[in-house]
Amino acid sequence: MSTYIKAENVCVDFPIFNAPHRSFKKNLLRVATGGRISSEAGKGVSIRALDAIDFEVREGERLGLTGHNGSGKSTLLRVLAGVYEPTTGTIVVRGRIASxxxxxxxxxxxxxxxxxxxxxxxxxxxxxxxxxxxxxxxxxxxxxxxxxxxxxxxxxxxxxxxxxxxxxxxxxxxxxxxxxxxxxxxxxxxxxxxxxxxxxxxxxxxxxxxSHSPEILKEVCTKVMRLEGGRVS
Amino acid sequence: MRSVRVLKAVEDIRNSFLSYPLWLSLGWQDVKQRYRRSALGPFWITLSLGVTVVMMGVLYAKLFKQDIRFYLPYLATGMVIWSLISTMINESATVFIQAEGIIKQIPMPFGIHVLRMIWRNVIIFFHNMLVVLAVMVFFRVNPGWNIFLFPFAVFLIVLNGYGVGILLGILGTRFRDIVQIVASIVQILFFVTPVMWTASSIKNKIWIIQSNPLFHVFNIARNGLLGGAIPWHSWGVVLLMTVLGWGLAFRMLVRYRARIAYWL
CATH class of the missing domain: 3.40.50.300 (P-loop containing nucleotide triphosphate hydrolases)
Structure with missing residues (x-):
């Protein structure tokens, strides 16, 4: 049985319970970092930290994740660790994980x-x-x-x-x-x-x-995935 | 999808019990940490409870016009059981919030955090039992064969603790006001449950007291230590409560297990 990771259409939405609902003014003042903040009627505010992520890692591969603060790197790592079960989509991780x-x-x-x-x-x-x-x-x-x-x-x-x-x-x-x-x-x-x-x-x-460091990513990893606002870019 | 969630909840509960090396260590560590660098260690719990029981026992025996030979053992058993139950309920509401660091780094059955909380309270309970033992020896209380029922009573209390831990743990993580609400309710429960006062001192409207499930919990636990006729109906009520509590907790776990990490 070989070790592999396969993510299909993985989305992660964080509910934010104490956030004020978005007003028109806040809509105008869009921030550049972080996941997409959305609010559906009656469902409160939520942040889409990961949006439709697809990837696959096979044995022997070293995957590097890069992107701005709040682009979803740590969230994705936690999804892989099994801390967050994706809101939608599936993730299959075969093998023992050390975090x-x-x-x-x-x-x-x-x-x-x-x-x-x-x-x-x-x-x-x-x-x-x-x-x-x-x-x-x-x-x-x-x-x-x-x-x-x-x-x-x-x-x-x-x-x-x-x-x-x-x-x-x-x-x-x-x-x-x-x-x-x-x-x-x-x-x-x-x-x-x-x-x-x-x-x-x-x-x-x-x-x-x-990692944020291009040198380390280049030295250690066999492939690099760039995240931006919770999406692969 | 639902069957997967049910399966995962069952596995969570099963694996939480199977991970006993972990929660036994963590619970023990919690107790040690609280009393590290103190000379008496966890026996501070024993001592402070002992002093409380003796002082209150002497005073309230006079106030309630009770025979001290009856009242002191009654109060000692009541206080020890109360401290186990009340701390477990109070800590249930924050059981996952306290474990936030671990939950967000290492996935493990959520039941482990509940069992850690229960185990640390069971350790404290055994320290407190020394007070009960001393009082029982001093007043020559002979529980007779009922003593063999006592472990089962404690087991049922602890088993209920697991259900309540999951239930209040999930609620407390989602709604942070639950912690305060629970604390207030526990305080009220202290006064409406026969911890300090005896149910026999109330002549009529006994059904009001009997409708409090904690009344029956105290009934079976005290009966194991102080002797007397076995209150089978109370055993029945506590068993029913355990089944209902677990049922409710299981439903919550099936529905919201995957959300706990998100709410932290």
């Missing part, structure tokens, strides 16, 4: 580094034995040493990011989702982290990454 969208999610600053490795691992759906087997690797890579036993609140912000990065990149999956290229730590660590990320990506059948 590196927010690597410090679920971090408990009062808990120790070790406890956080377990918490984060469980959140990503790993069984305890698997997490235990990764602890040494994570501790060594993050260069935290004995600090791994200390509460995370005693860490510097760089150390927190190093731990979060080390945990997030220690998980193998078929599909990797990334919002911007991950770059953490001081000069030495940045290089090390980049190598680790690249080797992780090379082992992963599919990568979908959103």
């Amino acid at each position: 590196l969208l927010d690597i410090s999610i679920g971090m408990d600053f009062e808990a120790s580094g070790l406890e956080n490795i377990y918490l984060r691992g469980l959140l990503m759906g790993l069984p305890r034995q698997v997490i235990r087997s990764k602890i040494d690797e994570i501790t060594v890579f993050s260069e935290l040493g004995d600090y791994i036993e200390m509460p995370v609140r005693t860490y510097s912000s760089g150390m927190v990011m190093r731990l979060a990065f080390s945990i997030a990149t220690s998980i193998e999956a078929d599909i990797l989702l990334m919002d911007e290229w991950l770059s953490v730590g001081d000069a030495d660590f940045v290089k090390k982290a980049e190598d680790k990320l690249k080797s992780l990506i090379s082992r992963t059948p599919i990568l979908v990454m959103a």
Whole structure:
């Protein structure tokens, strides 16, 4: 069974409950960024964040997403992650997903580094034995040493990011989702982290990454999709 | 399309229970986090409840002209059960809002967030039970064989917590006023439910008290700890409530499961 992603006519509409209904004046003052704001009679205001998106990603492909702020990149990544089910259209994702969208999610600053490795691992759906087997690797890579036993609140912000990065990149999956290229730590660590990320990506059948940087997209991705106002442009 | 949604709701519930390593850890973490760096830890809950029960017990036994040997165990059991139920109801309304960070990053069964909330309250409940245990030993309360019914009563309360968690969780995410409404209703419930006062002290119009479903919940839970004739009709009411609550929660989950992330 091969890994692939197939999106057909995917639309995502966010209901906005506390937005004032659009007036004529607001109609004139159209903003250039963000999804299309619409209001149907009786249905309230909604924002069309993704509009009829079609694409396909096969094994070995690295898809780059680019576009302005609010063009729908992050929303599309979340649709792929399974967070948002499309309002209309279908999306088929075959393969295990690892989401590196927010690597410090679920971090408990009062808990120790070790406890956080377990918490984060469980959140990503790993069984305890698997997490235990990764602890040494994570501790060594993050260069935290004995600090791994200390509460995370005693860490510097760089150390927190190093731990979060080390945990997030220690998980193998078929599909990797990334919002911007991950770059953490001081000069030495940045290089090390980049190598680790690249080797992780090379082992992963599919990568979908959103980025503003044309250089990174060119270097990492095999194809690039440009979004504008929730549409492929 | 409907059958797909039903299937997904069933899977959500089933997988939420199967993900017990996750919600057991998260719930436990919640309790630890609340009391980290304090010497007594979660036993602060035990202590504060113990002090409340003793102070109120002595005062209200006089006010209600009750025998303290009867009233203190009655109040202790009432307060412990009340704190479990009321916290679960209150936290239900924000159960998905609290988990916004996780929900928006990692897809997982929504029931997990409810079970995490329930588990953390069950842990607190067991800490509180120490007060009940102490009071029961001190006043030599013998529940007899009824004690074996107590775990079932707690189980039913928790089972109801899951239904209520899904139901109020979805409503609270969509309508943010629900949190305030629920808080007010819970406060009123405290006064109309026999937590502090005894139902037997009211001579007529007993049906008004009996029409409160929480009356029956307290009835079965207290009966397990304090003994006495088994109130089968209350067991029936609570069972019926569980079935109805789950039915309603399931319908909500089928309809709105996919919308929860959108509403956050």
